[in-house]
Amino acid sequence: MRIQSIEAIPLVRKLEDVFQGGTYKITTRNTIVVRVVLDNGVVGEIFGGDEDQYQLDVCRIVNEIYCPLLVGQDVRDVEKNWERMWFTRIDLNNRGIHALDLAKHCVETQAIAAVDNACWDALGRALKQPVYKLLGGYRERVPVLAIGGYVMAGKTLADLQSEVEYYKQQGIFGMKLKVGHLSVEEDIERTRAARRAAGPNFHLCVDANQAWTVEQAVQFARGVRDLDLAWLEEPVRWHDQIEGNARVRTVGIPVNAGQGEISRHGCRDLIVRGAVDILNVDVTIAAGVTEWRRIAAMAHAFGVKMAHHEEPQIALHLLAAVPNGLHVEIFPNYQRDPMWYDLPVQQPTIRDGFMYLPDQPGFGILLRQDTIDRWRMH
Numbered sequence: 001m002r003i004q005s006i007e008a009i010p011l012v013r014k015l016e017d018v019f020q021g022g023t024y025k026i027t028t029r030n031t032i033v034v035r036v037v038l039d040n041g042v043v044g045e046i047f048g049g050d051e052d053q054y055q056l057d058v059c060r061i062v063n064e065i066y067c068p069l070l071v072g073q074d075v076r077d078v079e080k081n082w083e084r085m086w087f088t089r090i091d092l093n094n095r096g097i098h099a100l101d102l103a104k105h106c107v108e109t110q111a112i113a114a115v116d117n118a119c120w121d122a123l124g125r126a127l128k129q130p131v132y133k134l135l136g137g138y139r140e141r142v143p144v145l146a147i148g149g150y151v152m153a154g155k156t157l158a159d160l161q162s163e164v165e166y167y168k169q170q171g172i173f174g175m176k177l178k179v180g181h182l183s184v185e186e187d188i189e190r191t192r193a194a195r196r197a198a199g200p201n202f203h204l205c206v207d208a209n210q211a212w213t214v215e216q217a218v219q220f221a222r223g224v225r226d227l228d229l230a231w232l233e234e235p236v237r238w239h240d241q242i243e244g245n246a247r248v249r250t251v252g253i254p255v256n257a258g259q260g261e262i263s264r265h266g267c268r269d270l271i272v273r274g275a276v277d278i279l280n281v282d283v284t285i286a287a288g289v290t291e292w293r294r295i296a297a298m299a300h301a302f303g304v305k306m307a308h309h310e311e312p313q314i315a316l317h318l319l320a321a322v323p324n325g326l327h328v329e330i331f332p333n334y335q336r337d338p339m340w341y342d343l344p345v346q347q348p349t350i351r352d353g354f355m356y357l358p359d360q361p362g363f364g365i366l367l368r369q370d371t372i373d374r375w376r377m378h
């Protein structure tokens with residue numbers, strides 16, 4: 001089961017609409033397909049990430065540095081292979097940026113993640129086991145959330161309510177509403193409208209994407225305290241994730257954060273300093289399945305739950321494998337995430353609010369070569 005080759009393939013696709021979150025707007029869907037070939041003929045292949053700015057850097061690190069580093073290694077040695085990547089020093093030729101700049105490290109952890117995730121797929125296929133079984137096999141289905149409630153040109157409160165009703169009709173377990181782009185007062189009004197449309201038995205949470213000061217986040221939390229929100233996601237600006245989120249938690253709504261963390265060390269600090277009830281660490285950013293499972297185990301010891309930022313093709317297996325796993329999330333509209341619909345030959349089954357684990361080895365998803373060829377960057 002030795003690694004014969006590793007290849008990262010960047011894909012990019014322009015979206016037809018502009019999707020506005022709290023601190024950004026989405027105009028393209030990027031992702032990276034990574035293919036790992038073993039010497040016994042097994043091929044692991046999975047897509048992951050939505051990196052725009054550094055996408056080609058991530059692929060270059062995989063193809064030019066990690067591939068030669070790991071060729072000849074046993075794919076079963078996941079911890080050893082991970083450490084070989086983790087301790088490799090990489091020069092991105094960005095001397096204009098401070099040596100400790102987080103962006104540089106984020107590029108590296110995305111590249112480690114890309115390789116590590118594809119190796120887990122190869123390992124599962126080689127052993128003829130689904131990844132969630134290799135990781136622990138805690139549940140056979142995971143509740144599914146819709147990521148929605150974007151601010152879009154001309155979109156009214158009635159439109160937002162229709163969107164919520166659409167998700168309910170689709171049989172989705174709950175919804176994440178984007179806040180943080182408008183005023184706090186307008187977002188309180190939008191959240192109230194969403195809850196009215198959803199009714200009481202619908203998992204409603206909000207995501208500010210680090211848009212607010214602590215004071216704004218507390219103001220929002222107090223204004224929606226009676227709405228039974230499942231969580232408030234990334235309420236506080238990027239520079240105040242620990243003390244800031246800890247203060248927001250005192251209002252009484254669970255705080256979910258961590259999708260921007262790139263290692264277990266940052267997650268450790270969020271946990272032990274009381275900044276989070278839930279961590280939504282992203283396996284395509286924070287150094288892959290091998291690091292995510294360490295973080296999940298650490299979180300479990302402190303009573304912190306695990307969510308996941310997007311990437312259902314991998315997150316489904318992670319959340320099904322650990323006792324403190326929560327929901328998998330998807331964009332249930334083709335316009336926002338055409339890759340989710342076009343890349344896999346078949347998506348996992350969604351029924352009665354749950355996504356079911358595929359019974360196939362690895363991540364259980366085969367990718368369409370014609371889709372890869374069509375959107376490949378040259």
Ligand SMILES: [Mg+2]
Pocket residue numbers: 207209233234259309
């Ligand atoms: Mg988020």
